[in-house]
Amino acid sequence: MLPSENTSPRKTFKKLRNSFHLIKSQVGFHHCKWFFLIILIQISFILFLAGTSTPPSPPQQQQQQQNFQISKPQQNKHQKQSKQREKYCEYGRVYVYDLPTKFNKDLLNNCHDLDPWSSRCNAVSNGGLGPKATGLDSIIPKNLVSAWYWTDMYSAEVIYHERMLNYKCRTLNPTNATAFYIPFYSGLAIGKILWFTTAKERDRPSEEMLQWVKDQPYWKQNNGSDHFLMLGRLTWAFRRKTDDDSDWGTSFLRMPLMKNVLRLSIEKFPWDDLEVSVPYPTAFHPQFEYEIKQWQDLVRSRNRSSHFCFVGAVRKKIKNDFREVLMNYCKNETSSCKVVDCSVAHCYDGAPAILEAFLDSDFCLQPKGDGYTRRSQFDCMLAGSIPVYFWEDSFKTQYEWHLPLQYEDYSVYMDHKEVRNDTSIVRKVLDKFSKEDVRKMREILINVMPKYLYARSNQGLGSSNDAFDIAIEEVLKRFKQQREQQQISEKTIKKGSPVY
Ligand SMILES: *[C@@H]1O[C@H](CO)[C@@H](O)[C@H](O)[C@H]1NC(C)=O
Ligand SMILES: *[C@@H]1O[C@H](CO)[C@@H](O)[C@H](O)[C@H]1NC(C)=O
Ligand SMILES: *[C@@H]1O[C@H](CO)[C@@H](O)[C@H](O)[C@H]1NC(C)=O
Ligand SMILES: *[C@@H]1O[C@H](CO)[C@@H](O)[C@H](O)[C@H]1NC(C)=O
């Protein structure tokens, strides 16, 4: 599909706005209110002229969009078209690098050999969504079953790549790009070599990828500061501090060439401004809006038999494992807590037993896993169960683009040290929430649901943006702002004015 190009009124507007910023930065604002007014009038006039002059021919995607508006009156068609296009990709477009296949496609083809212990072929199948779900017929309506997949929690880098290739604001022309996406499967590339290897061996795939990308002309333009990629694993797999072989992970994010590159990950390092976390993929991938609507209604009206639940496996190797504390507590609290013990039950990605436990509970206990966050917190919210956290890092610095900032409105926090000292406070705290409190919290989880889901279609979820759409739009916004600031300061320098 051909990407559409920016329109000339837009360019004019941009120029005008830049010059306005330039003037604003040189004259105190209160002195030039009149100036502001005049410029505003000029902009409106020029936009009016541009809107009525010959518009560029609409691109293919634009025409598809317009099909939905056939019944609308045709007057002012040109004006409407240019306005719509403005809105359509208002933050710019993404260019997707055509990386050598060893950094992505070959890994998929080699899926039986990406992990020391088992095949990853199921995990990366279906564009990262995984195999179609089975065994859910007794839990959810038949017509919704087709929206469920056994999605692997580390498959987001494949899902993002698939979606990006069909993204509405993708451009095939790098000169027109605001953002450059590097479709490197950073997690799959190291899945097998994270264990039993030297630090040097682990770093090799990322080093080779960076060597390739640094020679690209559009990398050199801004030294990578308008580039981004997706990390399918937790950030901790990419942050090795030393070259000591016994130290965990790769040093990818510490490599000098990565110092400007924006990264999306399923759990971010809280003190890295260049990193933003995005939701783990869950098992539900609606294609149509009615599917998500139907699911929201189901979650809302569900009669829940348990006060809270705990799904997980204790780590026998870890001494004093907090999950074991919760597991023992929950097994003893039979009247309030529903347990799914994954060391006994079959707990594959989104398994029916897990979904049922979340659908049957008002709250779900979410201790930290290998990192501070867990895929399980999204499975839980998706089923309308309110997450209970025991570490602040599980929610405080994460998912800022996708979840409301007011986390106390839809989650509960209790300190793990207090719970360890006296587990009975879990029920005491949760008992304080009235039925109405719970209903309100659940309603928030239901309403923001489209934002933390990954749609099954190429185009997102129709009128609502899904997790992918939101993430990429925010990336574009950030790069666009960055570029505008840079342009203003460059112009200021040229004019010999003070820089501040
Ligand atoms: C990129 O980095 C090189 C080497 O550090 C430097 O010479 C150049 O000015 C930088 N370019 C930009 C656009 O920042
Ligand atoms: C929930 O329970 C109420 C009362 O027992 C009943 O009227 C309602 O139909 C039930 N809802 C569902 C979805 O089963
Ligand atoms: C189990 O529950 C009972 C009654 O609720 C309580 O008295 C007892 O202390 C609990 N035991 C543990 C190990 O939590
Ligand atoms: C531990 O729990 C006991 C009661 O169960 C309480 O009196 C005490 O203050 C708690 N200690 C801490 C450090 O929270």
Ligand SMILES: CC(=O)N[C@H]1CO[C@H](CO)[C@@H](O)[C@@H]1O
């Ligand atoms: C808006 C914009 O920059 N459009 C450009 C996209 O790329 C083509 C080919 O390089 C240019 O001709 C357009 O001006």
